[in-house]
Amino acid sequence: MTLDISGLPADFCWGAATSSYQIEGAADEDGRTPSIWDTFAATPGRVANGDDGAIAIDHYHRWRDDLDLMTELGLNAYRFSVAWPRVQPDGAGTGNAPGIAFYDRLVDGLLERGITPWATLYHWDLPEALEQAGGWPQRETAERFADYTAIIAEAVGDRLKHWITLNEPWCAAFLGYASGLHAPGRTDPAEAVAASHHLMLGHGLAVQRLREIVPDAQVGVTVNLYPITPVDDSGRHDDAVRRIDGIMNRWFLDPMLKGSYPKDVLADLAPVTDAGFIRDGDTATIAQPLDFLGVNYYTRHVVGAGLWPGTAAVRFQLDNGLPRTATGWDIDPAGLVDVLSQVQRDYPSIPVYLTENGAAFDDEVVDGTVHDADRIDFIQSHLASLVMMRDRGMDVRGYFAWSLWDNFEWAEGYDKRFGIVHVDYETQVRTPKDSARWYADLIGTHRAGILGT
Secondary structure, X not given: OOOOOOOOOOOOEEEEEOOHHHHOOOOOOOOOOOEHHHHHHOOOOOOHHHOOOOOOOOHHHHHHHHHHHHHHHOOOEEEXXXXXHHHOHHHOOOOOHHHHHHHHHHHXXXXXXXXXXXXXXXXXXXXXXXXXXXXXXXXXXXXXHHHHHHHHHHHHOOOOOEEEEEEOHHHHHHHHHOOOXXXXXXXXXXXXXXXXXXXXXXXXXXXXXXXXXXXXXXXXXXXXXXXXXXXXXXXXXXXXXXXXXXXXXXXXXXXXXXXXXXXXXXXXXXOOOOOOOXXXXXXHHHOOOOOEEEEEXXXXXXXXXXXXXXXXXXXXXXXXXXXXXXXXXXOOXXXXXXXXXXXXXXXXXXXXXXXXXXXXXXXXXEOOEOOOXXXXXXXXXXXXXXXXXXXXXXXXXXXXXXXXXXXXXXXXXXXXXXXXXXXXOOOOOEEEOHHHHHXXXXXXXXXXXXXXX
């Protein structure tokens, strides 16, 4: 396919994204305490092959070379996450100077190379001490999150101006506390719903702290959105679509962008919880004005009504006849148009960045090269969807490839490779894949077009 980026603005953000537990390693160095993912990964049977992030890709020690590689690829932005247990061990008290110093060096190193730092404050590595005190189902965790935000904002906010409060609160709440597939591995539906509220409350409190400490900051939040479509157009699956769109998309977008929870989802959740954790004033705190919305997009969900009496009300159609990634997810760039169109149609106008988009494939290094044409096609087709949305009037301002490197992929361990840069986990050698070179050429083409060369 031909990708026309000539209409993208000069300040379009070309970036790549990572997260702390997936890349940093150094899990017990410089005062860092365990996170829920350290504990989860140490529990037999939780993570494929018994893998963990104790070393990961050793970015904590190799960050300078890693930043040089970003420069080589022409990135103008880098989205990383801050490890809460590295900055504020045990989630309480004053900051940990050696841990903060790492991010201080990282921010300076990025700026020296002309790369804009984007920090995510929470990408799932809750300090284990806070989980032992009840975790995200407890209101106090939201308050502790605001305190942690203040610590890192005071340390680097004079230079770091792009902040994302949460990454994918749906995953943190429902995979962590309902299905048990992610840390902390709990399976209590009522506590999962409470966790989702307190994550968003923590978001609102963190935005308030950032506005106080870094008044010129650009502040947003990142949600993972899915277009939800029925298995057929008979109409009998419409309620299944409503339910899944409600709990995956609207449950988070409505309070953060409209200032209220969707009434139909509250009704759906009534058999699980009375939602007594929602206090007066909470939705106003959650609905802090934002400078942008981060959207992570990977695939579409196709759902239908349950087939048999007494079974679950919703079933997911797993085979939709589309090509799939190594994780079994459909490759569906049209879904990105659908979900962004929903945001454009149903919510107040807000600038949007695609803060994660990428795919895992079964990459192999052959003669020092990784030929990953499928990943190039994936990125190119999704960028075409972004261009389409800009043509339809949406204020889309940037794209962050997920992920910059192969890394620890949560419960999948090191089995799935999302990176545009290959990492040999035994030697830590980084090898840019064809997709990295293609992305660098694309960025250079855009830059050259802007400069008229």
